[in-house]
Amino acid sequence: MAELTAHEVSEIAHLAMLTLSAEEAETMRLELSAILESMTALAAVDTSSVVPMTHAVPMDLRLRADVVEPSLPVEVALGAAPARAEDAFVVPVVISEA
Numbered sequence: 001m002a003e004l005t006a007h008e009v010s011e012i013a014h015l016a017m018l019t020l021s022a023e024e025a026e027t028m029r030l031e032l033s034a035i036l037e038s039m040t041a042l043a044a045v046d047t048s049s050v051v052p053m054t055h056a057v058p059m060d061l062r063l064r065a066d067v068v069e070p071s072l073p074v075e076v077a078l079g080a081a082p083a084r085a086e087d088a089f090v091v092p093v094v095i096s097e098a
Contacts, residue, residue, distance in 0.1 A: 002036035004029050 009029045013020045020028060071077075074087045083090035 002033060002040050004033045004036065 006025060006029060009020075009025050009032065012032070013025065013028070078084050078087070078089065081089050
């Protein structure tokens with residue numbers, strides 16, 4: 001059985017920027033361990049004779065011609081942007097270099 005430790009759950013919560021109480025962390029540990037156990041069972045299934053597919057229902061993809069067309073002018077594309085720097089959107093920092 002793929003059993004997660006409390007420390008591993010703490011690290012996962014940190015990466016997901018979540019703050020968990022001890023009770024929530026234990027619930028997550030049990031639930032994530034059950035998910036990993038299910039994935040381990042699925043990985044054991046022999047799928048060598050199964051043809052890879054992109055969709056559950058057979059279908060033909062309608063492709064368009066790959067033609068270069070003019071893009072929006074910068075002023076139009078960034079016209080409603082709440083913040084910009086020269087020709088780019090300014091977005092909040094998500095990952096900082098600490």
